[in-house]
Amino acid sequence: PPPQKKSAPQSSDSCKGCREVIEKVIERYSQTWKKQGDNYQKFRSQLSSKCHGFDKAIITQANTPVGSKLVYDGEKKRTLQVTQELFSTFAKEHPFPNKTWDTCAVVGNGGILTNSSCGKMIDSAQFVIRCNLPPLEKGFEKHVGIKTDIVTANPSIFIEKYGGLMGRRRPFVESLRSYGNSLLLLPAFSYGHNTPVCLRAVYSIEDFQSPTRPVFFNPGYLQSLAHFWRSQGLRAVRLSTGLIMASLALEHCDNVHLYGFWPFSNHPHGLRALTNHYYDDRQTKTKFHAMPAEFDLLLRLHSQGVLKLHLGDCE
């Protein structure tokens, strides 16, 4: 037989020893899911009281006045005093139109979304959160949807795809078109090197009058979130973007649905080989994230009826 292409593997040969792990996951997953209002309320109030995502997740002019000191969440010893110039890039007021939403979809980038036909179901949520400027154009739309209320961007994307925004910035701004007037959530104060490139992203958006609305993660919030998940048993250097956004959704939404969260290399049904992302096969940095451990916690919340993980195809 001809050699199989690495990007679209078909067989389950790559499933070395994964069968047992995946079968255990599916056993925990397959019990009929039902929302457990009391578990949900309990978890939400724990999370809110520890992290205050409502008021603190995003930097605003109200919660971060001129003169305040930002402490970088990835480099504890680094701080930055807010100048008038920096302050002027902060959101004037809380950027969410309402405090809570009925249904939120948090879309991870896992290859499990490939050919899932989940686009319509994702887009039917009142509020849709996506991670790391994922491609949504034709071909993907059917499987991941198009609606976007918040999209995050890791500065490594600006470096790798847009020359660190040091040269022409139009291609970057044009790439934002698929997200309409959504919020672009940037971790500008996680590491020192994130700050200048995130500010260049903000200035590019302003200069080209893009409708996208850039906002910054509050490093104090990310810090308290890491602490919260550590208290739930998670040992990881950094939380994954997906877990951060799922946490944010748990504070803001009555019903949280997760799609594209599946850190294994084979599909739960039939074990066909999967790429790491629905759009490429770039691997996750296991040095920083502990995706299977995160997944285990999310599966626990699914079993408790706190949120709903979607692992199957949608049609």
Ligand code: CDP
């Ligand atoms: O930057 P990061 O590695 O955190 O994220 P990503 O690879 O762009 O994917 C976005 C999110 O989807 C991750 O943070 C994970 O929470 C989730 N994901 C997953 O659960 N399984 C995968 N195979 C890939 C991503």
